[in-house]
Amino acid sequence: MSILIAIFTLALVAVVVLVVSAPLRASRRRPDSGSAGRGAEAKAREAGADGAAVGPSPPAQAAKHVDLEAAREAKYREIRDAELDYRTGKLSREDYEAIDGELRAEAIEILNRLEADEEG
Amino acid sequence: MAGLGRVCLLLALAVCVYGIGASLYGVRSARPEFSASGRRCVYALAGILTIAFAVLEIAFLRNDFAFNTVADTSSRTTPTFYRAAAVWSSQEGSLLLWAWLLSLWSSLALFLTRRRLRDVAAYATSVLLGFAGFFISLMIFYANPFATTRPAPVEGAGLDPLLRFPTMMIHPPMLYSGYTLCTIPLAFGIGALLARRVDADWIKAIRRFAFAAWLFLGVGILLGARWSYAELGWGGYWGWDAVENASLMPWLTGTAFLHSLMIQEKRGMLKVWNISLVLATGTLAIMGTFLVRSGILNSIHAFGGATLGVPFVILIAVLIGGSIYLVVSRREMLRSEHRIDSLLSRESIFIANNVVLVALCFVIFWGTYFPLISDALTGHEASVGPPWFDRYTVPLALVLVLLSGIGPVITWRRATVANARRNFTVPVLSALITLVALLAAGLPQKPFAIAMFCCAAFVLGSIGQEFFRGVSARRAMAGEAAPVALLSLVRRNRRRYGGYIVHLGIAVLFVGVAASSSFQHASELGLSPGQSTRVGAYTVRYVRPTATITPKNDRAHTGSTLSLGAVLAVSKHGHHVATLQPSEGFYAAAGGQGSVGSLIAGQPVSHVSMDAGATRDIWSAIAPNIEAPELRRIVSLGNRTLPPEDAIVAIAAIARTYLQHPPQAQFHLIVSPLVMWIWLGGLIVFGGGLIAIWPAPSAVRRRVAVRARTRAARGLARA
Numbered sequence: 001m002s003i004l005i006a007i008f009t010l011a012l013v014a015v016v017v018l019v020v021s022a023p024l025r026a027s028r029r030r031p032d033s034g035s036a037g038r039g040a041e042a043k044a045r046e047a048g049a050d051g052a053a054v055g056p057s058p059p060a061q062a063a064k065h066v067d068l069e070a071a072r073e074a075k076y077r078e079i080r081d082a083e084l085d086y087r088t089g090k091l092s093r094e095d096y097e098a099i100d101g102e103l104r105a106e107a108i109e110i111l112n113r114l115e116a117d118e119e120g
Numbered sequence: 121m122a123g124l125g126r127v128c129l130l131l132a133l134a135v136c137v138y139g140i141g142a143s144l145y146g147v148r149s150a151r152p153e154f155s156a157s158g159r160r161c162v163y164a165l166a167g168i169l170t171i172a173f174a175v176l177e178i179a180f181l182r183n184d185f186a187f188n189t190v191a192d193t194s195s196r197t198t199p200t201f202y203r204a205a206a207v208w209s210s211q212e213g214s215l216l217l218w219a220w221l222l223s224l225w226s227s228l229a230l231f232l233t234r235r236r237l238r239d240v241a242a243y244a245t246s247v248l249l250g251f252a253g254f255f256i257s258l259m260i261f262y263a264n265p266f267a268t269t270r271p272a273p274v275e276g277a278g279l280d281p282l283l284r285f286p287t288m289m290i291h292p293p294m295l296y297s298g299y300t301l302c303t304i305p306l307a308f309g310i311g312a313l314l315a316r317r318v319d320a321d322w323i324k325a326i327r328r329f330a331f332a333a334w335l336f337l338g339v340g341i342l343l344g345a346r347w348s349y350a351e352l353g354w355g356g357y358w359g360w361d362a363v364e365n366a367s368l369m370p371w372l373t374g375t376a377f378l379h380s381l382m383i384q385e386k387r388g389m390l391k392v393w394n395i396s397l398v399l400a401t402g403t404l405a406i407m408g409t410f411l412v413r414s415g416i417l418n419s420i421h422a423f424g425g426a427t428l429g430v431p432f433v434i435l436i437a438v439l440i441g442g443s444i445y446l447v448v449s450r451r452e453m454l455r456s457e458h459r460i461d462s463l464l465s466r467e468s469i470f471i472a473n474n475v476v477l478v479a480l481c482f483v484i485f486w487g488t489y490f491p492l493i494s495d496a497l498t499g500h501e502a503s504v505g506p507p508w509f510d511r512y513t514v515p516l517a518l519v520l521v522l523l524s525g526i527g528p529v530i531t532w533r534r535a536t537v538a539n540a541r542r543n544f545t546v547p548v549l550s551a552l553i554t555l556v557a558l559l560a561a562g563l564p565q566k567p568f569a570i571a572m573f574c575c576a577a578f579v580l581g582s583i584g585q586e587f588f589r590g591v592s593a594r595r596a597m598a599g600e601a602a603p604v605a606l607l608s609l610v611r612r613n614r615r616r617y618g619g620y621i622v623h624l625g626i627a628v629l630f631v632g633v634a635a636s637s638s639f640q641h642a643s644e645l646g647l648s649p650g651q652s653t654r655v656g657a658y659t660v661r662y663v664r665p666t667a668t669i670t671p672k673n674d675r676a677h678t679g680s681t682l683s684l685g686a687v688l689a690v691s692k693h694g695h696h697v698a699t700l701q702p703s704e705g706f707y708a709a710a711g712g713q714g715s716v717g718s719l720i721a722g723q724p725v726s727h728v729s730m731d732a733g734a735t736r737d738i739w740s741a742i743a744p745n746i747e748a749p750e751l752r753r754i755v756s757l758g759n760r761t762l763p764p765e766d767a768i769v770a771i772a773a774i775a776r777t778y779l780q781h782p783p784q785a786q787f788h789l790i791v792s793p794l795v796m797w798i799w800l801g802g803l804i805v806f807g808g809g810l811i812a813i814w815p816a817p818s819a820v821r822r823r824v825a826v827r828a829r830t831r832a833a834r835g836l837a838r839a
Contacts, residue, residue: 015164
């Protein structure tokens with residue numbers, strides 16, 4: 001029984017090591033891309049540390065983009081919700097048009113920022 | 121097998137330690153492969169703990185009493201069904217269940233976020249592995265589920281008879297799923313603060329887990345209440361017990377978060393509030409586990425010893441201190457992007473709802489921890505009882521129900537008075553009609569109960585109006601038949617209409633609570649066969665005694681050695697209404713006096729019998745007099761003359777004597793109106809919750825997004 005447990009334990013340890021170390025082994029198999037990526041990130045971090053003149057680092061830029069996308073989705077939802085509120089009588093026509101106009105203006109602003117972000 | 125379990129725990133701890141290091145190194149030094157390795161540690165942990173849990177479960181099912189925890193909480197006479205659940209009745213087993221569930225939910229959360237939120241997820245991974253490591257360390261150093269004794273005892277002590285009920289099979293896993301799910305938003309919240317990424321993306325990533333935590337915790341709380349009512353012999357469903365309160369507190373803050381989250385998503389407001397709620401909910405979940413497992417407060421649910429208090433206090437102190445530091449140090453990033461446009465808006469109602477929920481949580485926190493606070497300040501442990509809790513929670517609950525009716529009919533940003541007047545007409549009329557009907561029916565003067573009925577009618581009017589208008593709008597737009605329009609409406613707006621259903625369920629639940637607690641009739645008295653008593657409008661007659669012996673014949677299937685009970689006939693105005701058969705089970709326990717005495721020395725457990733209906737429950741419990749002289753004589757004689765293998769003969773004699781010469785038995789009889797509404801309300805709440813949490817079909821999502829984009833573009837052209 002104890003031999004069986006020992007074998008099972010060794011097998012379990014081996015599986016765990018294989019599973020956990022897979023990303024490390026994969027990155028070692030791609031040394032160029034890995035070091036290049038790290039180099040770029042390191043440069044970006046240095047640039048970020050230098051000051052605002054060089055602009056946000058790639059991770060920060062990616063985060064900003066994700067934020068804008070999330071804001072766009074939330075705004076779309078808001079537009080839909082306002083429409084449903086209007087259709088279910090919670091908003092008068094005048095109120096709906098005013099709120100809808102505001103929401104669309106905000107949506108356009110987000111879309112413009114997204115576009116600028118994509119171009120930049 | 122125990123050796124394998126111990127190896128699993130050690131390996132799990134090693135994986136946690138490596139995973140924490142790898143995740144932190146990965147995120148701090150921009151080495152994503154290390155972060156990925158850390159994430160895989162969580163998957164590996166789930167696998168290892170699954171094996172460990174299976175080892176313990178098999179030990180219970182095989183009656184392997186070499187495992188100390190099996191010997192302490194199970195026995196051969198424990199029915200198989202309950203042996204499987206006995207794993208989490210012990211301190212050690214429940215810690216393993218906690219860690220195992222945490223590893224499973226964490227794996228799911230990290231798998232779903234594997235391609236986004238990389239820096240936040242890396243910090244979250246280390247926090248989640250930190251929690252797992254904490255619980256695994258407790259098991260290794262304080263309460264090892266794989267500790268053994270050689271030679272193994274031939275028989276175990278048996279599962280606490282109080283836990284031998286079907287609801288107890290699923291109540292702890294539900295509650296623990298809720299607690300562990302609460303730690304996922306907590307971990308991502310800490311991750312977001314550490315990574316300085318307090319934007320909408322992390323909120324989006326954890327929203328579904330926060331909802332799932334709320335759902336599981338709610339189901340667990342409701343199952344606990346049902347167990348208390350239908351299985352325990354005291355006749356109530358909520359006793360403001362410390363452990364009940366501990367599970368309710370994170371549920372309340374979680375509910376507040378699910379509401380205020382919408383304000384952050386839509387308006388970029390309440391960021392400090394939301395992150396604080398996430399951190400508070402997670403910390404309260406850990407505190408809930410601490411209360412159950414530390415044994416620091418007296419509770420019918422607390423099954424832990426006092427050994428785990430110090431490590432838990434340290435963890436909670438670190439969580440509270442760390443949370444405060446992180447929120448204060450990141451306050452600049454958590455500034456709101458907008459302000460509230462109008463006090464007459466859904467945002468304002470949500471904020472009011474948050475204030476009430478947090479106030480409720482604070483009241484319950486104060487009442488629950490008051491014994492510890494008073495002990496610390498005065499050296500004398502004083503406690504507060506249900507009247508104290510009722511004094512503060514009842515008015516708050518009334519306001520909460522009222523707000524759950526106001527929220528749905530008021531719009532985001534700003535509502536005008538004219539619109540509000542139009543939208544509130546139906547709900548207010550519903551409440552007024554209910555008030556007039558209740559007064560006309562001459563209900564006893566119970567102002568809080570009547571106010572609750574009116575508030576619930578207000579909610580019903582408000583939600584009913586919402587559905588009616590939504591279906592009408594859908595029919596006008598798409599020309600669908602009413603049932604199809606209703607389905608389309610809910611399917612396309614799951615969060616909104618799922619939420620409305622939840623509000624409706626809460627109102628129904630509170631009607632049940634108000635009615636059953638205000639208009640209950642109860643009687644506790646001794647009766648002999650043939651005697652009757654009145655409970656409310658009902659007459660209850662003790663018809664005859666009942667008795668069964670041996671675990672095999674136990675009608676309640678809980679493995680009792682002896683079960684003594686009664687047949688009760690319930691009638692109203694001379695008409696038979698129901699036959700009830702309450703009983704009390706007596707269980708074998710090691711250490712009982714003598715061969716016969718040890719067969720019935722365990723804690724006796726009442727088996728409630730009730731006639732439940734939509735309008736009222738007739739509830740009964742019995743406490744038979746096992747100490748009657750003629751029964752004691754048989755036990756004494758059996759102890760002196762019978763060896764253990766023949767002791768059941770004396771138990772049969774006790775049962776026979778009880779049937780022939782039944783001594784007076786104590787009965788607890790209750791007639792409660794609308795208790796069924798509590799369970800029905802709970803089902804509605806969780807049905808609504810499931811609708812709200814269910815992911816929208818991707819095709820619909822795409823279509824909606826495209827339409828909204830087009831609309832925005834059209835707006836651009838107009839602008």
